[in-house]
Amino acid sequence: MNSDFPPKQLAPPRIEKRRPDPPRRQPLPPELLAQRQIARILGLKVDSLNKLYQKLTNDQRKAIFFKITHDGTITKNTFDGTGLRPLVDRSHGVTLVVPRDENLDKLDDKIKRFATDEPSDGGFLSGQDFARFEDIELGKPKDRLSDELFAAYDSLVASQFVICEIEMISLHRGRNQQRLELESIRQDLHSAFASGVHGTLFEHQEHGDGCCRAVIRCTGAMFKRLVEEAFWQRRIAWFEPKPRFETFHSVWHNFQFDKLAPISSPPEDAPVVCVIDSGVSPGNPFVQPVTKEDLSKSFLKTAPDDPFDEVGHGSGVASLVAYYALTLEDGADNTPKCWIANARILGPDNQIEDERLFGKALEEIVEHFAPLGVRIFNLSVADLAKKWNQDTKRTQPRSSWTARVIDQLSQKHDVVFVVATGNLLLTDIQEAFKSGGTYPHYLLTDESRILDPGQAALALSVGSISSGTLVAHAPDTAIALDFEPSPFTRCGPGIKGETKPEIVDVGGNLIRTPDGSMVRANSGTNVVMASHQLTPAAVHKFGTSFAAPRVSHKLAVILHELNQLGIGHVSAPLLKAFLVNSVSYRGDLAGLIERGDPNSVKWWLHLLGYGFPDSSLATECDDYSMLLFHQGELPPNQVAFFDIPIPVSLAGTTSTKRVTVTVVHHPEVQKWGLESYFGSDLKWRMFRGDIDQTTVVEAMSRSEDVETDAELPNEVQFDHKITRRSRGSVQHDICEWTMHKESYSQNHYTLAIASHQRWDRDIGPTPFAMVVQIEDTGAQVPIYAEIATRLEQPIEQRI
Numbered sequence: 079m080n081s082d083f084p085p086k087q088l089a090p091p092r093i094e095k096r097r098p099d100p101p102r103r104q105p106l107p108p109e110l111l112a113q114r115q116i117a118r119i120l121g122l123k124v125d126s127l128n129k130l131y132q133k134l135t136n137d138q139r140k141a142i143f144f145k146i147t148h149d150g151t152i153t154k155n156t157f158d159g160t161g162l163r164p165l166v167d168r169s170h171g172v173t174l175v176v177p178r179d180e181n182l183d184k185l186d187d188k189i190k191r192f193a194t195d196e197p198s199d200g201g202f203l204s205g206q207d208f209a210r211f212e213d214i215e216l217g218k219p220k221d222r223l224s225d226e227l228f229a230a231y232d233s234l235v236a237s238q239f240v241i242c243e244i245e246m247i248s249l250h251r252g253r254n255q256q257r258l259e260l261e262s263i264r265q266d267l268h269s270a271f272a273s274g275v276h277g278t279l280f281e282h283q284e285h286g287d288g289c290c291r292a293v294i295r296c297t298g299a300m301f302k303r304l305v306e307e308a309f310w311q312r313r314i315a316w317f318e319p320k321p322r323f324e325t326f327h328s329v330w331h332n333f334q335f336d337k338l339a340p341i342s343s344p345p346e347d348a349p350v351v352c353v354i355d356s357g358v359s360p361g362n363p364f365v366q367p368v369t370k371e372d373l374s375k376s377f378l379k380t381a382p383d384d385p386f387d388e389v390g391h392g393s394g395v396a397s398l399v400a401y402y403a404l405t406l407e408d409g410a411d412n413t414p415k416c417w418i419a420n421a422r423i424l425g426p427d428n429q430i431e432d433e434r435l436f437g438k439a440l441e442e443i444v445e446h447f448a449p450l451g452v453r454i455f456n457l458s459v460a461d462l463a464k465k466w467n468q469d470t471k472r473t474q475p476r477s478s479w480t481a482r483v484i485d486q487l488s489q490k491h492d493v494v495f496v497v498a499t500g501n502l503l504l505t506d507i508q509e510a511f512k513s514g515g516t517y518p519h520y521l522l523t524d525e526s527r528i529l530d531p532g533q534a535a536l537a538l539s540v541g542s543i544s545s546g547t548l549v550a551h552a553p554d555t556a557i558a559l560d561f562e563p564s565p566f567t568r569c570g571p572g573i574k575g576e577t578k579p580e581i582v583d584v585g586g587n588l589i590r591t592p593d594g595s596m597v598r599a600n601s602g603t604n605v606v607m608a609s610h611q612l613t614p615a616a617v618h619k620f621g622t623s624f625a626a627p628r629v630s631h632k633l634a635v636i637l638h639e640l641n642q643l644g645i646g647h648v649s650a651p652l653l654k655a656f657l658v659n660s661v662s663y664r665g666d667l668a669g670l671i672e673r674g675d676p677n678s679v680k681w682w683l684h685l686l687g688y689g690f691p692d693s694s695l696a697t698e699c700d701d702y703s704m705l706l707f708h709q710g711e712l713p714p715n716q717v718a719f720f721d722i723p724i725p726v727s728l729a730g731t732t733s734t735k736r737v738t739v740t741v742v743h744h745p746e747v748q749k750w751g752l753e754s755y756f757g758s759d760l761k762w763r764m765f766r767g768d769i770d771q772t773t774v775v776e777a778m779s780r781s782e783d784v785e786t787d788a789e790l791p792n793e794v795q796f797d798h799k800i801t802r803r804s805r806g807s808v809q810h811d812i813c814e815w816t817m818h819k820e821s822y823s824q825n826h827y828t829l830a831i832a833s834h835q836r837w838d839r840d841i842g843p844t845p846f847a848m849v850v851q852i853e854d855t856g857a858q859v860p861i862y863a864e865i866a867t868r869l870e871q872p873i874e875q876r877i
Contacts, residue, residue, distance in 0.1 A: 079639045079697040083862055085705035086869055091718035094775050096832055121189050123214050128182040141308030143176045143217040148210045160185040163249055165315050174217055176249060176312055219306045224318035235302040241295045241432045245316035248288035256288035263313045276300040280433030285749055291479060293433050321436050321461035335363050335615045339411045343367045349634040350417045351399045351454045352447045355392030357385050357422035363615050364608035365393055367414060368400040374420035377439050379431055387610040388426040395458045397608030398627035404606045406616060416634035419452050437483035448491040455493060456630040458623035460500030460529035481531035485747040488536040494650045495537035496630045498622040499568040499579050500529030507565055508597045517557050517565060518674055521685055526569050533572045535755060536744055536807050538654060541685060542567040542585025542625040550602030554589035561665030567622055569684040573755055576806025579687045581661060583628040586620025632693035633657055639697045651742040652709040652847035658810050659740040659849040660696035661689035688810045701860040703853040711843035714758045714835035717778045719828055722850055723868035725861045726823035733856020735818055740810045741831060743846035757841040759834045761804040764794040767825035778830040
């Protein structure tokens with residue numbers, strides 16, 4: 079940060095109310111609505127099921143659930159007035175439901191009313207959802223199994239032990255009744271396990287809507303009983319495998335640490351970044367200067383006093399968090415910029431303990447370190463069993479529990495989680511090439527989607543770009559060019575269809591043999607990092623695991639600079655906004671796009687996100703550029719209007735002008751389901767100064783305008799339309815222009831940020847932040863002083 083040209087804080091915005099939102103769901107195609115025969119078919123099936131259901135005894139009914147297949151996502155309100163309660167929203171195309179009553183008369187009645195176009199209890203929205211129904215049938219016990227457990231079921235029930243995660247469900251309406259029933263179910267499990275003879279109930283965690291997740295280990299025979307016995311049909315709604323993480327295999331570098339320049343510890347007031355991983359080894363000479371004993375803790379149940387790294391992954395991540403990059407040449411200077419807090423969560427096999435819930439462990443970590451002032455948490459582990467793919471994976475849209483916990487912790491504690499997107503395995507990449515796939519096309523397939531929890535909506539998700547094309551001691555060829563997506567990185571989008579990953583950093587490259595038969599790593603294209611031992615002190619490896627800590631390093635640098643600016647408390651949204659606002663695309667993006675998918679609009683956003691962040695530019699201003707920022711809260715259904723001074727002197731230049739805007743918010747997230755994941759959304763637009771602000775206020779108060787890509791009067795046209803950039807919690811966009819009319823700066827430009835409430839229940843104000851950068855890229859007009867002067871005018875008027 080240039081102390082002579084510091085970023086400037088904007089004056090508080092003008093706040094106006096918005097008009098209520100119109101219905102948000104997209105209308106179905108006319109041909110689908112015209113097919114009213116779907117109601118007749120459903121009616122016949124429901125009638126048949128109803129007769130069967132009424133013949134059962136009360137005990138038999140308690141073991142019954144139904145499987146509804148539908149075209150696309152439906153809302154929970156769809157089942158209002160049907161007498162059905164969703165048991166498991168297994169995917170965007172299948173929902174398991176249970177009847178609350180002794181018959182299915184309410185469902186039958188609602189289908190008949192839908193068939194005759196009479197308004198239903200849920201209104202037209204539910205009518206739309208009924209049109210999406212394709213089939214309803216009796217559920218089968220194994221419908222409650224994830225894809226992996228379903229495929230391996232026969233071998234699992236014959237095995238000695240099975241370890242998995244389950245979801246227990248209470249069908250009561252009241253919260254107290256739900257908790258009592260869940261407690262009863264856990265007691266029933268304990269009894270069935272015979273105090274450890276047939277199984278063990280380990281860690282459990284209750285979520286909203288009467289759901290409790292737990293880790294169990296049981297015999298194969300007991301597992302079969304839990305799946306198939308009628309008693310457990312409604313009590314245990316879901317079974318899925320434990321998370322599996324990538325192991326760390328190191329290749330030693332042959333160098334002598336004592337030939338490097340001496341390493342000093344970071345300043346005492348430097349930020350602290352918590353590394354959630356396999357532990358950190360303070361005996362390593364790179365790691366020792368950046369760790370403190372009181373900031374190191376093990377969250378392993380079996381080794382609570384052993385926070386040290388046994389496999390090397392956590393120490394390597396920690397070194398990249400502290401240094402960004404290690405330089406090993408003789409006399410090289412390695413200067414750390416932050417302290418490391420060590421949260422060991424993985425055991426000696428580089429896996430989470432069998433009895434532990436991943437989300438519960440993360441909760442304990444944040445609640446321990448956040449009160450100590452830790453604001454940044456680096457999580458470089460991803461679940462190999464969970465690809466985030468809403469299109470084809472039947473289990474993922476509802477099993478995003480770890481990502482959901484990360485979002486809840488980020489919002490509650492005002493912290494930043496940095497997560498990796500996960501890696502493609504070498505065997506998968508090799509198979510993609512053998513099957514006729516080409517780079518970068520195979521990176522955009524369903525099998526290349528980000529791994530849980532990389533889709534966490536409030537976390538910064540990090541993908542990997544190539545570290546270079548230098549190949550050591552091999553005739554092979556590097557697959558990716560400089561700054562192109564690493565051949566192993568994974569792609570988005572995220573939970574809400576937003577840009578994921580948001581940012582990328584260097585994580586390594588891969589090479590391919592001349593005949594194309596083999597894909598492998600190479601020391602020349604790998605990333606250098608610390609080992610978990612005293613000697614050798616360094617290793618090299620590749621992966622998005624090592625791109626994420628570089629981003630954590632940059633966040634720590636920015637946090638330190640903002641603290642020096644005297645802002646006071648730097649919110650998590652503001653910290654992320656400064657970082658993301660500094661992004662750019664490196665390398666030959668045009669060439670990459672030409673080799674990519676011409677049928678997919680802006681496909682590179684799913685691999686490269688908004689680009690590569692530069693912490694050295696994140697808070698940097700000079701004579702020809704200005705950074706403006708604001709942090710605060712925005713109540714639901716309100717619009718904040720900010721004055722943005724764009725100098726009239728820009729009209730006298732022929733160089734390119736650029737405005738970059740990043741808006742970040744931390745809304746509440748759903749405790750269950752993903753349909754309306756955010757309690758409120760933010761959408762922003764910017765308007766030139768040749769329009770009266772009252773006109774802007776009126777336009778931004780009309781939901782039908784704000785919610786669409788329709789251009790509003792005198793609106794600044796950014797690269798992305800409002801629909802694309804408004805999907806996520808990080809909203810970044812750029813506008814460049816050359817001809818600037820004096821009338822454009824007749825008044826201040828107006829940045830309008832509208833809050834849209836998405837939940838029926840009351841929600842609080844949403845924490846948000848924004849950063850705006852104004853640049854004369856040709857360095858012809860010194861705009862900093864002019865903008866700083868104009869900023870004082872609205873402040874005085876408000877006083």
